[in-house]
Amino acid sequence: MYQYTDFDKQFVKLRATQFRDQLERWQRGELSDEQLLPLRLQNGWYIQRYAPMARIAVPYGEISSTQLRTLARIAREYDKPSPELLAHAQATQDELQAAQPGLTLAAPPLRYGYGHFTTRTNVQFNWIPITRAADVMDLLASVSMHGIQTSGNDIRNITCEAYEGIAQDQIVDTRPFAEITRQWSSLHPEFSFLPRKFKIAYNGAVEDRAATGWYDIGVQARRADDGAVGFTVKVGGGMGRTPVIGSVVREFLPWDQLLNYIEAVVRVYNSYGRRDNKWKARIKILVKSEGQKFIDAVEAEYKAIVEQDGAPHTITQAELDRVTANFVVPELKPANLPSKVNTDGQLYQRWLQQNVRGHRLPQLRAVSLSFKRVGFAPGDADADTMDALARLAEQFSAGEARLTHEQNLLLPWVHASDLPALYDAARALGLAQPNIGLLTDMIACPGGDFCSLANARSLPIAAAITERYQDLDEVFDLGPIDLHMSGCINSCGHHHSGHIGILGVDKDGKEWYQVTLGGADGTDLSGPAIGGKVVGPSFSAAEVPGVIEAVLTTYRELRKSGEFFIDTLRRVGHDPFKAAANGARHQGGRAAHAVEEATT
Template sequence: MYKYDEYDQAIVDARVEEFRDQCNRRLSGEMTEDQFKPLRLMNGLYLQLHAYMLRVAVPYGTLDSRQMHMLAHIARKYDRGYGHFTTRQNLQYNWIKLDDAADILAELATVEMHAIQTSGNCIRNISADQYAGAAADEVADPRPYAELLRQWSTFHPEFLLLPRKFKIAVIGADEDRAAMKLHDIGLKLVRNAAGALGFEVYVGGGQGRTPMVAPLIREFLPADDLVSYLEACLRVYNRYGRRDNLYKARIKILVHEIGADEYRRQVEEEYLHVKTLGLDPPAAELERIAAMFALPPLDPNAPGEIERSDPDFALWLDQQVVDHKVPGHAIVTISLKPTGGIPGDASADQIDAMAKLAQVFSHDELRVTHAQNIVLPHVRKADLYAIWTRLEETGLATPNLDLVTDIIACPGLDYCALANARSIPLAQKITERFANLDRQRDLGEVKLKISGCINACGHHHAGHIGILGVDRKGEENYQLSFGGSGAEDASVGKIIGPGFSEDGVVDAVEKALETYRGIRVEGERFLDTYRRVGPEPFKAAIYEKAPA
């Protein structure tokens, strides 16, 4: 994984001291909250309902054990003993005191971590496939390019005050595990007919008030031209993106209003100029970065047989483990979605436990996933039983990857000042309703996602089943949508009818899934059945009585 050079460390250390001075001036009253707000947001510090929230960057979701141990330490010392892993592959602390904020950033800096550009109208944390570098199906590891973009975008003088926040995802396989087409820019590594490496470039995806799937802007961009082309994409957006209307400021609105063809034409024109500026790194620099992402020393002759006599272990193995590209090895997903738990939360002890597992069994590497889980990417199959045993001891062995209880949820009204409704209690009730694992496995893949407001931090638009919390005359109300997907078959879900109370929407989800069980054909997921038959059978079952 990438290690800081002297420039990286100097940048982060300088930012910590700058922010320490800003915090001191706010605490002393020299600076008002209105003056302080843009400064704290530049450092990932939000003011939520009850306390400050700090969002820590985890570039492309990759961590080592010392960084995980530091996250656990901060949770104990400065928060309430836990952290929340997010869909942007970051980590948030929800109970931060302003007096401690600079000290936290200073401690993070000692393990090559920061909170820079995790907030504000800038290029946010670059995300990537959590299986990157380990997946058998990838064309190439996308993380060196994600790191290149991190370096290009950090403190970019032209792109620190964009019309709106900007998110980029990079993947290296046909299977999209990072919701790439729902980003402002999505990049997919491909090879052309001559075998050259390049990118498919998608621009103008996003969720929120106007969800859109990004159109394909460039079928093949040579990999060596990546920085210049993205510079052109951002320049066109920065020039024409709306600054007069917060709700129409994202690049998806620009691409939609002028059309993908016109946006493409302007980008190609700008690209011809940008390419003359020498922004793309020399081959030696990309090679330096790529060398840090080399596979660890894995033995291709490691034994591949796994003893499956323990039925609980076998169940976990089937649900949470996929093959590595090196024989005899596997990729393990650790679920942060126990029955009755808060999606994405992990206690300090659990964070420490995962760090130790990575150190002992996964060549000191972990990944945060887009779905708010944790991955051990490089595990010997011979060690899987030992890993499962330790996960059982720490409450991290729930075998529910991609099942109905593997819920994505935002913090909702329990924490967020923007939310209209609570997400966490609803997620807990759904996991309790579907706690039976046999039932979950019979239902198969069901991507359920919950947002507490229209900003869609819980990605409800991309859920096979999406739930949106709204305010209905002062009461929390929940709208159901079906048919969304954040995968390679990306689509935006459609609202099926009137909303429900908290308990009512749990009942509605259950009725929808039981309807699916009754009409599916062999091999169909819930999403496939819905796309085949449409909403009517589900609406008939859900609204057989007046909605609660």
């Protein structure tokens, strides 16, 4: 893992001190709410439906056991609503639940003392009072963590795919480049107030597990025929109201020119991106409208940076070596802990199949712990669980863990001989569900349970589907399926890229849901990145589980031997699935009406 230098540590601590001063001036009335807004956003503090939400950066997903314990402390000591606030929030949720006839399974309760793992390797807390925000920032800074640029119209937390440095199909370990980009972009004076938020993702493997096509800038590692390292650069991807796949603007960019080229892209965006309409302010709109003109403008700006400015951000070999030295293989020792697991048992074998992946070091494995559990929101971990994760990381993974795009946690340095003992420990924590990559390993944003932007709640729907598909034989028979769910068009749950996507929408002041089919994130299984297609009119909350079941029943009826869901869908087209979904909508509507009649 990257080790912060004295400069890095001082930088983070001074930022925390500055934020404390800003908060104190706001509390004294010297700063208005409007003046504080961009300041708190650039430090990761939102005001959500009931309370502030803190978003903590975990750059490229890597997190230490010490940092996990600090997050556990924050969850335990700071993530606490007042009794009055919690009662008000729960009453509001109960009203929303009661307004959804036919949805018999309630959402997970509004717990506190939790961290939430997001799709962009951040950790969010939903109940920290703004008056304690500065204390939290100080605590984070003590372990080289922060919320800098996890919000606001700036360059956000830099992400990578979770298997960087350990993947068997690795081309280049891009973590050093992601770290260099993080350092360059943090509080960049020219790019601190962009037209809109800006996201960058790196992928260093043959398979695009970072979903680079969906990012403002997606960077894919390449090697030329002579072995030279470079990058394919995509620009203009994004979800939201207008889902767009990024366009390739450079097929092969030499590695040392990475920052100069990114600067050219962001400068063009900063100069020409719209600021009069936030719905049209993302770079994807500029790229889509201007096409080749945009690429030409970037190339002209890049040429000026190199020839006129002297290429000031060229990455030197010495700097790359300095940063890369932090990403060496850690000291690895097997835990040699005893285990009671039956290694021939079906559950354990399924866990090996779904949750354990090969490693570029043959004696090691990469192990995913599943945070998709009955009774819990996807990606949620309470204080005790995060403390336990810290112990697992120390016992089995050289003190390191990684947050994943799928809202799970990966242990990257596990000895193959330790797998039975790790399985025992994970099972005791409820984190050994063998469902990675399967239907119940769904992505979901917090939705209307917490977010003030959401049109509908995600968590009751996620809970209903999770509860419905607890038969592992059935889930394994269905095979790999990406189910992604968002509570609104902002797409924090990445519904566009799901094989099955669910989007919360507002309809006459009530919660409804659109279902999309055929999306892809760009991985080998899914194929090239593409947005899903809506299958019909929106569905009520009570209808959604039945719609999903009808879609999957149709898949079972139409699939060929060995064919996955996404393959069947592409072969036969959307029409049979659309008909099944709409048929289930009518059946669900009648059931919901019957429930409503029976209760009034």
